[in-house]
Amino acid sequence: MAEASCELFDCGHRACGGCGAALVSRLILKATGKDTIIVSATGCMEVFTTPYPETAWKVPWIHSLFENNSAVASGICASLKKQGRTEKVVAIGGDGSTFDIGMLCLSGAFERGHDFTYICYDNEAYMNTGIQRSGATPYDASTTTSPAGKCSKGNSRPKKDLPQILAAHGAPYVATASIAYPSDVVKKIEKAINTPGPCYVQIHAPCCTGWGFEGEKTLAIGKLAIETGLWVNFEMEDGVVTRVKKVVRKPVETYLKEQKRFRHLFKPKVNAEEIAKIQAIADKNAVKYGTDLKLKSKPDPVIP
Amino acid sequence: MLEITEGSHAVAKAVKMSRPQVIAAYPITPQTHIVETLADMVADCELDAEYITVESEFSALSACLGASAAGSRTYSATTSQGLALMFEVCFNVSGMRLPIIMTIANRALGAPLSIWNDQQDSISLRDCGWLQFYAEDNQEATDLHYIAYKVAENPDVLLPAFVCFDGFILSHTYEPVDMLSQGDVDRYLPPYKPVQRLDAADPISFGMYATPEYYLEFRYEHDQAMKRAKNAIHKAGKEFGEMFGRDYSALVEGYRLEDADTAIIAMGSICGTVKDAVDEMRTAGKKVGLLKIRCFRPFPAEEIRDALSQVKRIAVLDKNISVGAKGAVAIEVKDALYGKTIPVLGYILGLGGRDVRISDVKKIVSLAEDGKGDQFYGLRTEVL
Numbered sequence: 001m002a003e004a005s006c007e008l009f010d011c012g013h014r015a016c017g018g019c020g021a022a023l024v025s026r027l028i029l030k031a032t033g034k035d036t037i038i039v040s041a042t043g044c045m046e047v048f049t050t051p052y053p054e055t056a057w058k059v060p061w062i063h064s065l066f067e068n069n070s071a072v073a074s075g076i077c078a079s080l081k082k083q084g085r086t087e088k089v090v091a092i093g094g095d096g097s098t099f100d101i102g103m104l105c106l107s108g109a110f111e112r113g114h115d116f117t118y119i120c121y122d123n124e125a126y127m128n129t130g131i132q133r134s135g136a137t138p139y140d141a142s143t144t145t146s147p148a149g150k151c152s153k154g155n156s157r158p159k160k161d162l163p164q165i166l167a168a169h170g171a172p173y174v175a176t177a178s179i180a181y182p183s184d185v186v187k188k189i190e191k192a193i194n195t196p197g198p199c200y201v202q203i204h205a206p207c208c209t210g211w212g213f214e215g216e217k218t219l220a221i222g223k224l225a226i227e228t229g230l231w232v233n234f235e236m237e238d239g240v241v242t243r244v245k246k247v248v249r250k251p252v253e254t255y256l257k258e259q260k261r262f263r264h265l266f267k268p269k270v271n272a273e274e275i276a277k278i279q280a281i282a283d284k285n286a287v288k289y290g291t292d293l294k295l296k297s298k299p300d301p302v303i304p
Numbered sequence: 305m306l307e308i309t310e311g312s313h314a315v316a317k318a319v320k321m322s323r324p325q326v327i328a329a330y331p332i333t334p335q336t337h338i339v340e341t342l343a344d345m346v347a348d349c350e351l352d353a354e355y356i357t358v359e360s361e362f363s364a365l366s367a368c369l370g371a372s373a374a375g376s377r378t379y380s381a382t383t384s385q386g387l388a389l390m391f392e393v394c395f396n397v398s399g400m401r402l403p404i405i406m407t408i409a410n411r412a413l414g415a416p417l418s419i420w421n422d423q424q425d426s427i428s429l430r431d432c433g434w435l436q437f438y439a440e441d442n443q444e445a446t447d448l449h450y451i452a453y454k455v456a457e458n459p460d461v462l463l464p465a466f467v468c469f470d471g472f473i474l475s476h477t478y479e480p481v482d483m484l485s486q487g488d489v490d491r492y493l494p495p496y497k498p499v500q501r502l503d504a505a506d507p508i509s510f511g512m513y514a515t516p517e518y519y520l521e522f523r524y525e526h527d528q529a530m531k532r533a534k535n536a537i538h539k540a541g542k543e544f545g546e547m548f549g550r551d552y553s554a555l556v557e558g559y560r561l562e563d564a565d566t567a568i569i570a571m572g573s574i575c576g577t578v579k580d581a582v583d584e585m586r587t588a589g590k591k592v593g594l595l596k597i598r599c600f601r602p603f604p605a606e607e608i609r610d611a612l613s614q615v616k617r618i619a620v621l622d623k624n625i626s627v628g629a630k631g632a633v634a635i636e637v638k639d640a641l642y643g644k645t646i647p648v649l650g651y652i653l654g655l656g657g658r659d660v661r662i663s664d665v666k667k668i669v670s671l672a673e674d675g676k677g678d679q680f681y682g683l684r685t686e687v688l
Contacts, residue, residue, distance in 0.1 A: 035504045039370065050512035060502040062373055063511040064396050068366035071358065075328060075370030075378075076502065078354035082325040082376055097672030105366065294320045 008034060013056040014048040018215020020222065021045050021094070023179045024121040025056070029202075031189035033090055034059055037080075041093035042066035044128040045121060051219075053245055059161040060087075067101040069093050070109035070118060079116040088193045089116040095136035096126040097224060098202075099160050110198045111155060115201045120162070120172060122209035126190040133212040135160040138230065139281060141261045143210075143228030146244020147208045148264035151272050166200045167239045173197075174236040178204040180222030181245075184233065204231045224255040229282035232289045246293040252279045306482050311442040311474040312337030314481045315381075315407055315467075318449040320351045321489040322405075324379040326366045328356040332386040333419045334471035335409040339381055345415035360473040361386035365393040365406070372402040373510050375501030377453070380404065383471055384411035387425045389595075391432070397464050398433030399526065400511055403456035404464040405449065406434075409471040410572065410623075411531050412656040418546060419640075420657020421471045427600075427624040427632045433526055435465035436601040438571040443483050444552075446545065446597070450484070450493055451552055454540040459499055461533045463526075465557055470573040472657070484548060492547055530602045537599060555604035558611050560586060561593035567612050569637055570621040571597045574660055578621070581665035592669055597633065605640035617647045619672040621652045621665075630678060649677020658682060 008029035015022035021044055028038070040046040040063040045221035049056040050063065064072045067184045073091040080087060081275040091109075093102055096137040098120040100271055106118065133146040135157045142148040146155040173195040192199035206222050208215045225231035226247060249251045253275060256262040265271045265278075284294050307314070316338050327346075329339040345351035350645060354371075358364045364380050382390065386431060387408060393540075397404055406425045412418035421649040424434060437452060439445035445467065450593045452465040484492075500508060514522055538553045545551025559575075560582050561567060568578050575596045585592045595611050597604065612618060618641075622631020634650030641648060654660045661680075668681055 034507075037374070037502050037504070047513060049511050052512040052514045052518050055509040055512065057509055058507060060504055060507045062502055062508075063513075064366060064369055064400075065392055067364065068393065070621070071363035071366030072370035072373075074356055074363070075326060075367035075372070076374045078326045078328075078356050078367070079374035079376040079378075081373035082354045083374075085374075085504075104360060105363050108363055111359070112356070200512045207498070301508075 001101045003085070008058045010056045014051065015044070016209050016215065018208040018218045020123060020179050020207055020218050021121045022048070023182070024119070024126055024185070024205050027179070027182055027185045028090065028092065028119060028189055028283040030060060031186040032090055032193055034216070035086070036088045036090055039076065039089065040058055041070045041097035042071040042248040043094040043097055043246050045094065046130060047094060066097055067104050068231070070098065070102060070105040073116045074109045074112065074114045077116055082213070083111055090193065091118045093117060093118070093120055095120060095122045095124060095125070096134040097163055099135035107169065110166055110171055113197055115196055117189070117201065119189065121205040122202050123205045125210050127207050127210045139278060140265060142264055143261065153217070153271070154261070154264060163200065163202055163236065165213065167236050169248060171198050171200055172238055173199040176202045176204070176231070176233050178218045178222045178226055178231060179206070180226065183235065188235065210261070212263070217258065221255070221258055222282055224250070224258065228252045229286045229291055230255055230278070232285050232291055234289055241289065243289055244289045246291055248293050248295065249282070249291070252282050305485070306480050308478055308480055310337065310476060310478050311445060311469060312409070312476065313341050314442050314446045314483065315449065315469070316341035316345070317626055319343050319379055319447040319482055320450060321484065321486050322493055323377065323495070324353050324455050325376035326354045326356065326378045327380065328358050328371070329380050330358050330364045330382070330386060332361065332383055334411060334475045335381045335383045335386070335407070336441045337408070337475065338407060338636065362393060365390045367396065367676040369393060369397050369400070369402060369451070371565060372404050373400065373502050375498040375503070377496035379406070380405045381407040381409070383409045384413055384425045387429060387481065388481070391429065394429055394432040394434060396511070399522065401462040401529070402464060403453070403462055405452050405456060406464065406466055407449070407470040408466045409475040411471040412469050419658040420437045421473050422623040422655045422657070423468065424624045426466050426468045430609045430632060433463065433530065434465055434601065435599070437467050437599055438597065439467065439469040440573060440575040440596060442469070442474055442477065442479050442647060445474055446483070447550055447552065449451065450489060451537070451540050451544055453493055455533060456538045457496055458536045461529055461536045462499065462571040463529055463533060465625065468572065473573045488548065492544065502681070510603035534602050538564065552598070554607065555597070556597060556607045556611060557596045558680035559594040559596065561595060561611060563591055564593035565591040566672055567615040567618045568594045568621060568665065569597060569618060569633060570668070571600060571633060572623065574621060574623065574654065575659060577662055578665050584662065585666060585669060590669065603636055605636070608637060608640045612641070612646065614646070615646060617649065617672050619668055619677065620648060620649060622648045622652050625652045625655070647675065649675070651677065651679065651681040653681040
């Protein structure tokens with residue numbers, strides 16, 4: 001039995017060493033404090049934190065199904081309102097739950113405007129069931145249901161743009177974050193839970209097991225995703241992008257080559273054509289969100 | 305007070321007087337009049353409840369699950385496809401032991417699409433661990449809601465309940481119903497006090513996963529609670545009878561079963577038709593009676609054995625079919641009477657809204673007397 005810690009998300013859970021999602025759990029509770037009800041979807045985080053009769057959650061926590069955490073959260077919000085209670089309600093789901101199977105419930109809850117925060121820990125595939133592709137899996141990533149092969153370059157579709165979809169629901173606050181920047185994660189969750197109405201925070205949570213890298217590199221990989229422009233950290237308030245993390249971009253290879261899920265783009269030979277397509281995705285992100293940090297240069301000479 | 309009212313309106317009034325704190329529902333025929341009436345009540349400040357207009361039945365019950373876990377008395381209503389969509393949540397609600405009450409306006413399941421009545425929907429969920437009550441008329445449909453809350457919230461039980469009444473046949477029919485007053489209901493049904501709830505002051509985890517070392521025991525305890533529900537129903541039904549004159553203490557109800565040769569077993573509104581048929585057959589000298597099943601879960605096996613040990617044959621009317629086997633009620637009645645030599649003859653009838661008349665019940669009794677059973681009754685062979 002692990003010793004009790006002063007964290008609201010307790011040690012002794014069963015996540016893999018280097019798990020990005022476990023860090024998300026810890027950061028969420030650091031941001032929310034104890035007066036919070038957590039609604040988990042089925043997935044890695046639910047499974048590694050609550051094997052009966054043990055729990056890692058020192059706040060009230062409920063798990064019902066894979067696809068209904070937003071609907072369960074809706075009911076909790078209504079119940080608290082009726083009882084005059086003030087706990088914050090935070091729903092958490094992985095990307096499979098959030099982008100795919102739970103989309104109906106998520107859309108309904110956001111349209112109805114319940115006062116809750118939805119946090120997606122995005123590890124870009126169904127990790128709990130063994131690394132199958134989801135609507136959040138990036139282009140060309142090899143998963144167990146989008147494997148690279150003789151006539152496959154991995155996942156054939158780009159990532160679904162869920163933050164924009166939820167912003168289009170009229171969500172007052174939508175943000176993306178990465179566990180590579182923990183204090184930014186905490187700040188954004190604090191902002192979300194203190195903004196009335198349905199808010200969404202999508203947190204990039206690298207998965208060492210599913211992506212194929214050593215557990216000690218989780219934060220470094222997360223950072224590279226941002227530095228290459230394949231993940232953008234931004235905030236949207238009432239549908240308008242108000243803050244973006246700017247970077248001096250590195251080529252996407254620096255991120256891709258660190259992960260086994262993209263290994264087929266480098267071995268047996270470098271697939272320059274596909275890497276160029278992924279670079280184009282990063283370039284598009286940079287233009288869309290204006291992430292490129294402009295280095296100071298000499299002003300243009302003034303022509304008299 | 306006696307009111308001439310539509311079944312759905314009567315049910316909505318009973319729900320309102322049960323003081324639910326959270327309602328979540330999605331429109332589906334023939335349940336809509338209930339949730340529309342409740343919405344009117346909330347809109348006119350006659351009912352102080354949070355009313356969530358969800359985007360599907362799946363979310364309706366999921367929202368109820370959350371609301372109930374957070375400690376509120378909770379209500380929903382559905383039927384047919386809507387109930388089928390809730391399948392996954394139904395098992396979850398009962399497994400978490402949340403005393404949610406849901407009205408089922410019984411309707412057939414597609415394909416082919418049918419909005420009309422049979423009981424395939426709730427019967428198909430017989431294994432989901434909810435109590436199941438079936439109403440014969442709108443008086444019973446109304447009263448059973450108070451009893452359902454009382455039993456479901458009993459700390460010895462803590463299980464959700466379906467209150468089933470036949471779609472259109474009852475839900476859209478006007479008949480006199482003796483409505484209780486709010487004061488009466490408050491005396492019978494005190495405010496909900498959850499045994500456990502999501503609460504920051506006392507944090508617990510709901511809905512954890514169980515390894516093979518624990519799962520079997522969870523299911524055992526669930527089944528034990530269902531068995532204890534029999535006593536809770538008896539108590540709640542008796543108390544209701546003592547307070548308001550209508551006794552619902554029994555899970556089954558006999559009608560003219562004394563000295564009967566043939567017993568008919570049925571559930572729901574068809575029981576009214578059967579009673580009329582029994583009266584006519586009795587007048588004609590036939591010794592026929594009815595055993596109405598009011599509570600299908602927990603299943604009243606002992607009660608059926610006790611009530612029917614002397615009859616010569618049993619005809620079971622099933623408004624459902626377990627395709628490839630028999631009607632669900634017939635199967636369970638046979639199980640209840642295992643070891644006895646009384647023939648149990650099953651009849652699948654009334655599916656998808658096919659009318660069942662007094663003359664049909666009489667014909668079925670004749671078939672049973674001839675030993676002909678385990679068949680579809682009333683097939684239009686010309687369209688096969």
